[in-house]
Amino acid sequence: MAFIPARRRLLKAALVPSAATVVPLRFMPAAQAEPVSAPGQFSYFTPVEFTWVNAAVARLIPNDDLGPGAKEAGVATFIDHQLSGPYGRAETWYMRGPWKDGTKEQGYQLKLTPAQLYRTAIADVDAWCSKNNRRPFAEQDAAAQDKLLHGLESGDVKLARAPSKDFFQMLLQNTVEGFLSDPMYGGNRDFTGWKMIGFPGPRYNYVAEIEQYNKRYTMPTVGLLGRDGKRTQET
Amino acid sequence: MATKLPPKDVVLVGFGWTASIIGQELTDAGLQVLALERGAFRDTVPDFATTKIQDELRYAVRNELFEEPERETLTFRNSMDQTALPMRHLGSFKPAAGAGGAGVHWNGQNWRFLPTDFLQRSHIEQRYGKDFIPPDMTIQDWGVTYDELEPFYDRFEYLCGISGQAGNIQGKIQDGGNPFEGPRKRGFPLPPLKRSYGTVLFEKAAKEVGYKPFPCPAANTSKAYKNIYGVQLGECTYCGFCEWFGCGNYSKSSPQTTVFPVLLHKDNFELRTHMSVTKVLLDSSGKRATGVIYVDPQGREFEQPADLVILTAFAQHNVHLLLLSGIGKPYDPVKNEGVVGRNYAYQITSSVNVFLDDIVNPFMGAGALGQAIDEFNGDNFDHGPVKFVGGGYIALWTTGGRPILQHHLPKDAPKWGSGWKKAMADNYLRSLSIATHGSVMSYRDSYLDLDPTYRDEYGNPLLRLTFDFHPNEHLMSAFLTEKAAGIAKAMKPRHMDANPRQGHYTIVPYQTTHNTGGAVMGVDPHTSVVNRYLQSWDVPNLFVVGSCAFPQNAGYNPTGTVGALAYWAANAIRTQYMKKPGPLVSA
Numbered sequence: 001m002a003f004i005p006a007r008r009r010l011l012k013a014a015l016v017p018s019a020a021t022v023v024p025l026r027f028m029p030a031a032q033a034e035p036v037s038a039p040g041q042f043s044y045f046t047p048v049e050f051t052w053v054n055a056a057v058a059r060l061i062p063n064d065d066l067g068p069g070a071k072e073a074g075v076a077t078f079i080d081h082q083l084s085g086p087y088g089r090a091e092t093w094y095m096r097g098p099w100k101d102g103t104k105e106q107g108y109q110l111k112l113t114p115a116q117l118y119r120t121a122i123a124d125v126d127a128w129c130s131k132n133n134r135r136p137f138a139e140q141d142a143a144a145q146d147k148l149l150h151g152l153e154s155g156d157v158k159l160a161r162a163p164s165k166d167f168f169q170m171l172l173q174n175t176v177e178g179f180l181s182d183p184m185y186g187g188n189r190d191f192t193g194w195k196m197i198g199f200p201g202p203r204y205n206y207v208a209e210i211e212q213y214n215k216r217y218t219m220p221t222v223g224l225l226g227r228d229g230k231r232t233q234e235t
Numbered sequence: 236m237a238t239k240l241p242p243k244d245v246v247l248v249g250f251g252w253t254a255s256i257i258g259q260e261l262t263d264a265g266l267q268v269l270a271l272e273r274g275a276f277r278d279t280v281p282d283f284a285t286t287k288i289q290d291e292l293r294y295a296v297r298n299e300l301f302e303e304p305e306r307e308t309l310t311f312r313n314s315m316d317q318t319a320l321p322m323r324h325l326g327s328f329k330p331a332a333g334a335g336g337a338g339v340h341w342n343g344q345n346w347r348f349l350p351t352d353f354l355q356r357s358h359i360e361q362r363y364g365k366d367f368i369p370p371d372m373t374i375q376d377w378g379v380t381y382d383e384l385e386p387f388y389d390r391f392e393y394l395c396g397i398s399g400q401a402g403n404i405q406g407k408i409q410d411g412g413n414p415f416e417g418p419r420k421r422g423f424p425l426p427p428l429k430r431s432y433g434t435v436l437f438e439k440a441a442k443e444v445g446y447k448p449f450p451c452p453a454a455n456t457s458k459a460y461k462n463i464y465g466v467q468l469g470e471c472t473y474c475g476f477c478e479w480f481g482c483g484n485y486s487k488s489s490p491q492t493t494v495f496p497v498l499l500h501k502d503n504f505e506l507r508t509h510m511s512v513t514k515v516l517l518d519s520s521g522k523r524a525t526g527v528i529y530v531d532p533q534g535r536e537f538e539q540p541a542d543l544v545i546l547t548a549f550a551q552h553n554v555h556l557l558l559l560s561g562i563g564k565p566y567d568p569v570k571n572e573g574v575v576g577r578n579y580a581y582q583i584t585s586s587v588n589v590f591l592d593d594i595v596n597p598f599m600g601a602g603a604l605g606q607a608i609d610e611f612n613g614d615n616f617d618h619g620p621v622k623f624v625g626g627g628y629i630a631l632w633t634t635g636g637r638p639i640l641q642h643h644l645p646k647d648a649p650k651w652g653s654g655w656k657k658a659m660a661d662n663y664l665r666s667l668s669i670a671t672h673g674s675v676m677s678y679r680d681s682y683l684d685l686d687p688t689y690r691d692e693y694g695n696p697l698l699r700l701t702f703d704f705h706p707n708e709h710l711m712s713a714f715l716t717e718k719a720a721g722i723a724k725a726m727k728p729r730h731m732d733a734n735p736r737q738g739h740y741t742i743v744p745y746q747t748t749h750n751t752g753g754a755v756m757g758v759d760p761h762t763s764v765v766n767r768y769l770q771s772w773d774v775p776n777l778f779v780v781g782s783c784a785f786p787q788n789a790g791y792n793p794t795g796t797v798g799a800l801a802y803w804a805a806n807a808i809r810t811q812y813m814k815k816p817g818p819l820v821s822a
Contacts, residue, residue, distance in 0.1 A: 060651040066653070090323075095323065100320060103313070105311075106320045106742060107324075109320055177296060180291075180639045181290075182292065200598065204484075205474065206473040210600075214593040214595075216664075224287065
């Protein structure tokens with residue numbers, strides 16, 4: 001029996017601003033997971049938003065003496081793809097009203113989807129910068145950016161519309177996801193994150209190694225698309 | 236109007252572990268069985284292929300295999316004076332959707348409850364006196380004993396091919412097993428799994444402290460195994476992708492790897508997927524179920540007549556369906572009357588993280604590869620001095636090292652920036668976590684009912700959960716955490732952090748999918764929804780199977796007991812009900 005997706009789900013998808021992303025599939029085909037870096041080719045972000053997110057993730061996981069950071073690993077591209085898909089649309093979340101503020105034990109109660117939260121918060125942060133006579137976030141130096149990010153994390157920086165703590169937590173969580181998920185989603189480029197911590201990727205069989213105690217595993221890192229983590233030419 | 240379909244002997248609502256077992260047993264008895272599953276069909280090939288399934292983001296973070304709150308969720312509040320709000324995305328627990336149910340994505344941690352767990356109230360009263368139980372604690376005996384369930388535990392273990400070391404065979408204590416377990420008639424079908432370094436370090440430390448550690452019983456097959464239905468499983472490869480994932484290697488016991496290859500080929504069995512059951516229908520007397528109503532993906536309603544209706548959905552979904560169908564008296568905590576929704580319970584967990592100099596390669600593991608001690612579970616120790624009811628096991632599991640959700644960092648490590656990077660690089664390969672897995676008793680103010688405000692996509696009220704941890708559970712969990720810290724200390728770590736469970740229960744973050752109660756079994760229709768055979772007191776041709784039958788929750792993972800209860804109920808239907816349909820216990 002063929003499963004026909006509920007009509008209202010397709011309608012819901014069509015309401016998302018970025019018209020290029022109407023995909024009934026739960027997850028993007030791998031071809032869409034290829035890194036997109038040319039300006040104007042983002043799945044969800046505007047060029048200004050992409051620059052903003054790239055600046056933020058570069059502070060959350062910086063390029064330092066331990067190696068490349070989130071910017072080099074393609075994390076902004078990862079987030080861009082995630083927000084244009086079912087996650088960004090909160091497609092599987094219960095998003096019916098009435099909407100009320102809950103206790104912290106009751107979890108997420110914002111009417112905003114993740115994609116909407118990013119769009120709202122990024123604009124809010126730059127508006128906050130302007131109001132406080134500062135340059136836009138992406139143009140600030142690293143120390144100033146860190147200070148602002150700490151302010152969002154603690155909630156001390158109050159934004160006009162978006163709750164700063166909720167936004168920061170989502171941004172940080174998505175940044176870690178992008179740094180440590182399979183490279184086919186656009187982040188963790190060249191296995192940057194996995195190599196830094198020592199995770200060899202989905203290697204499947206450790207029968208021969210599991211009882212070799214206190215010994216570093218040295219097989220090359222792999223991803224679901226192979227050793228280079230990129231989709232090879234399909235024939 | 237619903238389209239009326241040709242009748243079946245039996246209709247199963249939901250198609251996970253319990254439905255697969257009961258479907259297999261009742262088709263063997265010659266009945267025509269239909270299973271209705273709201274999710275998709277899924278099988279090892281192609282859905283869990285190792286080239287696809289080992290994807291932490293897709294399955295563990297974005298929750299691909301679970302129920303979608305958009306279609307099915309509940310509202311939650313800690314106490315009756317609050318307004319419940321919807322669980323908008325999954326958090327504290329992750330019920331499944333789709334064929335195989337949670338049997339697809341579990342870790343495979345497969346336990347038996349203790350003999351005294353089944354006598355929760357009478358045993359405590361006998362040993363410590365009636366006053367030992369707080370007045371608002373509504374614990375009760377199960378109405379079935381461990382000895383009665385033993386053959387059915389055994390059958391589930393031989394269905395799965397459990398790997399483990401017996402601790403008590405027919406009353407004789409066995410070296411290296413759990414000396415506290417109830418007597419089993421024979422050993423496990425398979426020897427324990429290979430040992431990860433973490434479990435070896437835990438075992439050594441636990442012995443030094445004076446405990447008797449043992450390998451945890453695992454539904455990850457340590458060797459190739461042919462089960463009771465002739466279905467073949469393979470040897471586990473320790474890939475570390477069990478919980479939240481399907482197994483691509485035929486080495487985690489699931490309905491797919493133990494029952495489907497036989498059941499799905501039977502002429503007298505039928506599965507319909509993407510069908511959501513919204514109501515159990517009753518005749519005009521209200522004492523007999525005539526079938527169910529279900530809705531297809533296009534919103535069309537169907538009436539499926541059946542002689543026997545068996546609710547085999549996830550725990551709270553069974554309760555939801557009873558409430559929507561008007562079967563059984565809904566529980567009222569104010570008047571302390573009614574039964575449906577009563578005695579919801581959960582699990583209280585905590586951990587102690589251990590940071591070492593040695594490399595432990597966390598990514599090599601299996602969902603139930605662990606070493607545990609059971610000294611502080613159930614009533615395995617004298618509760619007189621500690622003044623709480625219940626307990627739990629303490630275990631070091633090495634389930635895998637998926638980087639996003641399974642890394643451990645010292646509490647004082649920075650949450651981001653270069654400091655976070657350094658902490659990740661220093662600790663990912665060199666950290667372990669000891670878990671405590673505590674029981675939760677049932678209480679007058681912990682229950683399920685229908686929400687007055689929020690509705691699902693069919694316009695039905697959502698289920699409402701009112702639940703919080705009580706002082707008894709906090710006391711017990713703190714006690715377990717302290718014992719776990721004692722073992723951690725004996726591992727001589729360079730750093731350790733205890734993470735006790737404190738404060739209110741919260742719907743985020745993830746804790747366990749061990750939701751219990753709401754349709755509990757028992758001997759008294761005033762305090763139970765179903766009798767000792769999981770048969771509805773009110774509607775004798777309706778059975779309700781799952782952890783919703785637990786009158787309170789024990790200090791173990793529930794699946795072993797859920798499997799045993801499914802076999803126990805199926806056996807009662809085959810040997811008693813089919814001969815003489817009607818109440819198996821007189822009220």
